[in-house]
Amino acid sequence: QKEVEQDPGPLSVPEGAIVSLNCTYSNSAFQYFMWYRQYSRKGPELLMYTYSSGNKEDGRFTAQVDKSSKYISLFIRDSQPSDSATYLCAMSASGGSYIPTFGRGTSLIVHP
């Protein structure tokens, strides 16, 4: 079992839908949680960064962390075709080098 599990999808939704993307993890030492968006043949782009538990909102994006369940989520409201990409979750522990462990990514397709 990998430290970070993420369903690869693809997840196909109509434009305007609310999208929910999720990751589970096994390492209770993880304290920093990130979501990246990666378009085809591009590098990952940081979307959301959260420390410890709770919610964080930025425009149409909301990140949630539930450390008790070892479960994190990214919600996208009013999804657009331009949101079609692979979404990677990543997380790291405190101390040391804060080297993140990535999920394998979920492919999202938003169709008009």
Place this chain on the structure above:
Amino acid sequence: GAGVSQSPRYKVAKRGQDVALRCDPISGHVSLFWYQQALGQGPEFLTYFQNEAQLDKSGLPSDRFFAERPEGSVSTLKIQRTQQEDSAVYLCASRGTTRGEQFFGPGTRLTVL
């Protein structure tokens, strides 16, 4: 520059050739990371620098892989005697003072024939 840059963007090598991949991090970023990303997978950690010091190279898959950052800015990942299994996208990321928050370059797509 405004972001992390990598060169070349694409590299085709014959099996057995040596390759060198370059990363220019965001100016002032102390930390630099290299990752390998296979098709359909997330980035896998290779090595980490803080300034010119290579603090962690636990992810390098074999002694054919070597990385350096001699002046604490530009970094080079070198792969000797390339094999077909080395075909992947090699990503570089840099980090400023915010723990855990990394910024990625566009990657170098290496194809070994």
